[in-house]
Amino acid sequence: MMNPSAASGHLPTIPPLLALAIRPLPLLPLQFALDGFLQRIVRRNPGLLDRLGEHRRARFGIRPLDLPFAFIVEAAPPRLAVVRELPQRLDACVSASLANLLALVEGRVDGDALMFSRQLMIEGDMEAVLALRNTIDDAGLDLAVELASLFGPLGEPPRRSFEIARNRLTAPRESR
Amino acid sequence: MELICPAGTPSALRSAIDAGADAVYCGFNDETNARNFPGLNFSRDELRKGIAFAHSRGARILVAINTFPRAASVALWQRAADDAVDAGADALIVADIGLMDYVARRHPTQRLHVSVQAAAANPDAIAFYVESFGARRVVLPRVLSVAEIAEITREVSCETEVFVFGGLCVMAEGRCSLSSYAAGKSPNMQGVCSPASHVAYEETAQGTTSRLGGFTINRFAPQEAAGYPTLCKGRFSTAHGDGYIFEDPVSLDATMLLKGLRSAGVAALKIEGRQRGRAYIESVVRHFRRALDTLEDGNEADIVSLKPFTEGQASTLGAYRKTWR
Numbered sequence: 460m461m462n463p464s465a466a467s468g469h470l471p472t473i474p475p476l477l478a479l480a481i482r483p484l485p486l487l488p489l490q491f492a493l494d495g496f497l498q499r500i501v502r503r504n505p506g507l508l509d510r511l512g513e514h515r516r517a518r519f520g521i522r523p524l525d526l527p528f529a530f531i532v533e534a535a536p537p538r539l540a541v542v543r544e545l546p547q548r549l550d551a552c553v554s555a556s557l558a559n560l561l562a563l564v565e566g567r568v569d570g571d572a573l574m575f576s577r578q579l580m581i582e583g584d585m586e587a588v589l590a591l592r593n594t595i596d597d598a599g600l601d602l603a604v605e606l607a608s609l610f611g612p613l614g615e616p617p618r619r620s621f622e623i624a625r626n627r628l629t630a631p632r633e634s635r
Numbered sequence: 636m637e638l639i640c641p642a643g644t645p646s647a648l649r650s651a652i653d654a655g656a657d658a659v660y661c662g663f664n665d666e667t668n669a670r671n672f673p674g675l676n677f678s679r680d681e682l683r684k685g686i687a688f689a690h691s692r693g694a695r696i697l698v699a700i701n702t703f704p705r706a707a708s709v710a711l712w713q714r715a716a717d718d719a720v721d722a723g724a725d726a727l728i729v730a731d732i733g734l735m736d737y738v739a740r741r742h743p744t745q746r747l748h749v750s751v752q753a754a755a756a757n758p759d760a761i762a763f764y765v766e767s768f769g770a771r772r773v774v775l776p777r778v779l780s781v782a783e784i785a786e787i788t789r790e791v792s793c794e795t796e797v798f799v800f801g802g803l804c805v806m807a808e809g810r811c812s813l814s815s816y817a818a819g820k821s822p823n824m825q826g827v828c829s830p831a832s833h834v835a836y837e838e839t840a841q842g843t844t845s846r847l848g849g850f851t852i853n854r855f856a857p858q859e860a861a862g863y864p865t866l867c868k869g870r871f872s873t874a875h876g877d878g879y880i881f882e883d884p885v886s887l888d889a890t891m892l893l894k895g896l897r898s899a900g901v902a903a904l905k906i907e908g909r910q911r912g913r914a915y916i917e918s919v920v921r922h923f924r925r926a927l928d929t930l931e932d933g934n935e936a937d938i939v940s941l942k943p944f945t946e947g948q949a950s951t952l953g954a955y956r957k958t959w960r
Binding site: 469514567569570573590591 | 643645647662672673675718789822830831832833836837838842855857858859860861862863884901910911912913914915943944945947948
């Protein structure tokens with residue numbers, strides 16, 4: 460059985476010292492890699508964004524609370540930018556720890572449970588956020604598989620490395 | 636007892652069946668069902684594929700068409716019923732008597748369940764649905780004690796189904812106007828309680844403020860557990876003091892009452908939450924599957940905490956064990 464704590468978001472956070480250490484790093488290489496990754500995922504999963512409906516053009520701010528940067532994500536066309544601070548003019552903003560955000564993308568945690576336990580904060584257009592949440596939850600994405608696909612026949616080592624990192628990041632901590 | 640599980644997407648449907656659902660209930664992606672949320676629910680094609688998947692795994696699909704048709708748009712609800720029957724639905728869950736009449740006449744062999752939205756809470760009301768439309772099962776409103784459920788089940792000639800986990804409505808279901816008052820839309824007519832289009836959260840140093848249709852309905856301190864942004868679970872200042880005046884933000888968890896519900900003659904147990912994610916469905920369905928299997932083996936069900944999934948991070952036995960009378 461899926462651990463109720465893990466499935467409801469009691470996951471570890473990035474240590475503050477590590478977050479501090481990566482703060483000075485340039486964002487452009489990360490943006491280049493993640494933007495390419497997003498486009499690849501959308502190409503590999505036709506129909507992935509159908510559930511967004513009228514919210515396909517929405518601009519979402521994604522803020523990992525334990526990292527010194529944030530993301531601006533657009534669905535159509537797929538685009539991802541890494542920024543130090545989110546701008547004001549976004550349709551909606553979603554904030555949570557990196558582990559919870561990754562788990563949400565893979566449908567490993569329940570968004571409502573995260574809201575109830577105050578581990579997920581949402582501001583802006585709630586309809587757009589709900590549409591995004593339901594779209595992603597239905598997609599059944601496995602980021603390890605998506606990552607491996609970037610490397611073709613050499614995809615196995617990165618897949619395994621990602622899985623190890625994910626397992627560490629998503630091992631539930633003690634429930635509060 | 637059958638385990639009836641929610642699904643808002645095809646992935647959730649598969650998760651529910653993999654986790655041990657006997658049947659899954661779902662709806663079309665329009666206002667004909669009471670969970671009409673953005674990005675949720677099934678197209679006609681998705682329903683057809685979902686039914687094929689369920690049947691290949693020995694599970695059933697119940698289609699909820701359980702809102703009340705608007706006078707000028709009855710055809711939308713009738714078409715939903717026709718399409719669900721055509722797709723091979725094992726039962727339709729219906730609340731409106733006009734639509735029940737349509738289904739009974741147009742599809743006389745189709746199994747019909749009375750939705751909780753119909754608020755059929757006594758044997759006479761249930762007998763009306765059975766005798767008039769051939770209803771085979773009634774989903775009982777969440778206002779009855781286990782003793783009352785046993786009494787009703789003994790008296791009626793159809794099966795009874797009760798909720799065992801998830802969100803609670805404190806009002807007479809199908810007749811609550813709180814959401815309409817604040818947002819102009821309701822679960823009864825448009826299939827949305829507290830529509831997302833009318834919900835706003837604001838993060839401040841004092842915590843999170845939730846608003847519905849411009850009304851401030853709650854403010855949560857930074858570490859305080861929260862609930863859905865519905866008026867019934869809002870906190871208000873009144874002459875009697877400050878706090879939750881309708882209902883606390885808690886979820887139903889009747890795990891410890893399964894034996895009593897079985898003795899009461901209940902045919903099916905329902906998990907609320909078509910709006911929830913796959914992680915909720917997988918965990919909660921698996922918990923109740925195991926609890927029911929344990930009960931079948933003559934043992935007591937394990938009490939595993941499902942608290943992390945509950946509104947307000949708290950659970951209740953609700954009306955099943957009434958303490959206020």
